Amino acid sequence: MKMQFFFVALFIVQQLFSINALSEQYKILYINSYHSGYSWTDDVTDGVSSHFSERDSFLVHTEFLDGLRHPPDEAEAWFLPYLAQKYQNARFDIIIASDNSALDLVLNNDQYFLFKEVPVIFCGISNPEVYPLEERDLYGVKEVDMFVASFDIMRHLYPDFSKVYFLVDRTVTGSVYRSSAEEVIQRHPDYELVVVDSVYYETVDSLVRSFLEEDAVIFYQGINLDGAGDPLDNMAMARMVSENARIPVFSSYAIDMAGALGGLFSSGFEHGVLCAQLAEKRVKGLPIDQRVHIPPMEGIFDYSKLMKYNINPDLIPLGSQIRNKPETIWSRYRNLIIGNLVVIGLLLLSVILLIRYNASQSKAKALLEKAMEKAYESDRIKGAFLANVSHELRTPLNAICGFSELVKVELEDSQLSEYVEVIHKNSDLLARLVNDLLDISLIDADAMVVNKRNTNLEVLFASLLQQAQSALKIKGKDHISVELKINSDYKNVSTDEFRVCQIMLNYIGNAVKYTETGKIVIGFDHISTLANDLDLAHYGSSYLVLFVKDTGIGIDPENTPLVFERFRSVDSKYVSQHGGFGLGLNISKNLAELLGGEVFVRSEKGKGSVFGVLLPL
Known part of the structure; x- marks a missing residue:
């Protein structure tokens, strides 16, 4: 009951405040x-x-x-x-x-x-x-009344005038302004007032140009109605008067328009x-x-007109604006000059501090440079050593591989043939490792060279098809088929045939290694044909796509960025089962970049993978 009473009281107070606020x-x-x-x-x-x-x-x-x-x-x-x-x-x-x-x-x-x-x-x-x-x-x-307020200023700035063309309309306000102007001139009999109160937009330009006396000025009081009583755009009229005048124009309307000398403004x-x-x-x-x-009133004057009529800008009323005044170097770049001086000062201070710091740290710097030189030399020697060792190992390993193949053919003893096969397989594995290490050393030393020439991809892929079939046969996977999908319209391309073959053989080797059933498809086509299926639309349209597609174990999408890293494998179980050093795909990536292209992979766990390379056309 108390709570109900509280809310009712609160509602009444709120309504009273609302009524009070409304009444105020x-x-x-x-x-x-x-x-x-x-x-x-x-x-x-x-x-x-x-x-x-x-x-x-x-x-x-x-x-x-x-x-x-x-x-x-x-x-x-x-x-x-x-x-x-x-x-x-x-x-x-x-x-x-x-x-x-x-x-x-x-x-x-x-x-x-x-x-x-x-x-x-x-x-x-x-x-x-x-x-x-x-x-x-x-x-x-x-x-x-701006004429009354401006008359003494006009006399002060332009003392040679004795006649005023007073442009005004016949409105009630215009009549008041006219009377005030006439009273001012009556107090100064040396001056003549010519009232122009019947003006038309079509003829105002010629009318104003006809005022040519050197001892005359124009005062534009404002024209809202023409001579027939029809409304006019006052600012448009002010613009016409200012632009066509041949003598000084004073006005409270035309001060922002081209041609007006200036005036007081409210x-x-x-x-x-x-x-x-x-x-x-x-x-x-x-x-x-x-x-x-x-x-409040403010004087606004045009600098170019002051100069035209030989009026000293120092004569204008204190606090007035002077527009269109040429900027001096200091006024134009004052902030920039001050900013630059501050920056120069800070730079000089920084230089002094750096000199003192360098003087105190010269010995440490020399030691650091010496250590860096040793590190660079060590890295160079390591790279040269790895390249030399790889090169020296390649010759005897090639001999071992070749002769073991010959011995295997000549031997009739099955047990010896089996031993020779072991020698051949392991020497071939070692030879591939040495080749990969040599390529890695050349890539790291930025010494890998590509030789681009006109290449027939149709011939190259026919050879790759045979090598893929042979690799499957050697692995005992004859049940896996290899298909070739090519677009002969794009068979001719300028690239390094050997490096392209190296990239594709790395892809084919992985497909053979990790595919147990199904098929392997190798081929090439324009990116526009494969863009939707392989999500390649963001690469543009100036690429040729070379690819190897398999129905192997596949890769989790979150792991695909890792496959092209050096010494990385997303599944250690298959590495121990099939071998591999984690270098082939990284080498493929670097070779593709040297060729001006890019590698990619699209895969789904348990369904297979597509490895490809984009080559520029």
Whole structure:
């Protein structure tokens, strides 16, 4: 009963906390005057979103008035019913209005159920002083008039100008900028202001190229509507003006475009962030020090244009960026130079330490070198001795094998023939051991030589077939058949016939040794024919496969990597029964590599094996 009470109480507490958390979620209606896809709109929206993205207690609803592509009255006519239908049961804690159209909409309809008595934060407003800040409880971010802010900078950087071509549109914001520019020029009667507020994208290039006076500059204030009131891409227009101008261009839009000299810049993203910060403070009841806030501004100038118009870069405002400035060797490679100096210092330190270490260890080094020389000499003498002994043993052993074969043929006494057979078998075994040891010594000394020439594999394998049949007969295994499977299309190959024969005889010898029933198949074919059966697809298609397949005892798959190692055997029982030194397959492996190929084995315990060699075509 107590546990049930505990869980009920826990559930009630959890629900209370959930309701409390839900009640603390602030709902924000963000209205932008323009449309998504317009660069300023997107920057401001991104700034607002980035501030609230990590704040779960805020829920932002974003709407676009589309005031550039539609007249304000027309936009308002459809926008308010749209809001009423979408948010008929909603209540917002605060409204963020971006640019004049959105702010005018909210203030002109302050009794509208979504706007009534809701605090408003604005941004992108160049004339906030005309709005009822105190009466309507407005806070926001002013869009600074860049011409006003830049005029003294322009005079300082380019004092020879006396005329300004002021490019602007006929929007509400554009009209405010125009009035501000005219007020500035009125205070400086020595300057002439030429307002260009009817611009078309198709003719702006020729228009700008016609401004040729040496005492004139262009100030691009921003053009969102052409002369007919149709919307334009402001950044595209800025690019056109900058690229076609023949006189200096100052602008807060064209600073990143080719051709513009520079200007002051205040990003829409910073407007959005600052606006969101004010909104958060307002809904939380935190103090806000002033009604209107000024966003940070930054000067950005193009070095090549400064040079073109003979402007000293030292004259630009402190803290400004200079872009496209040629890098000095130090500025370009500073990190690399410092890094290299550090490395050189460390290397010098290491050299000093090594010199001291070598000086103290010279005697030990000399002794070590002497010991290594003795070891190399000993290894060389051992190899030479083994090669010489093997060579010297081979001649008499060949004689013993030959003469014992002759004696066996001539003798009629069966008992003596049996003794001679023992001599012949053991001398043959010893001769094969000597041959293997000689090959091993040549391989280890890197003295094995291959002589490649055109070889007829069809003839070679016919000979191998006869030798396999003879070996079976000698072993008393006549019941085991030997089959030949060859593809005559690939009978001609450039290789060392003797070494290929040596490899295949090693394979055949093992097949004869370990096969008691069934058959032995020897042959060759292109790898593409045998790739699937022998799992060779990963080797590619430029190989010829020579193989010996038997139905012998087979090998466990986990032991197959061992069979080509020197002096290794996977089954000692068969070694003691059939003999062998564990050298033949290792020699085959090394010979195959000398021929540019590779050996392989596929086997299954109790079912037989396939030994093969891949020769390059």
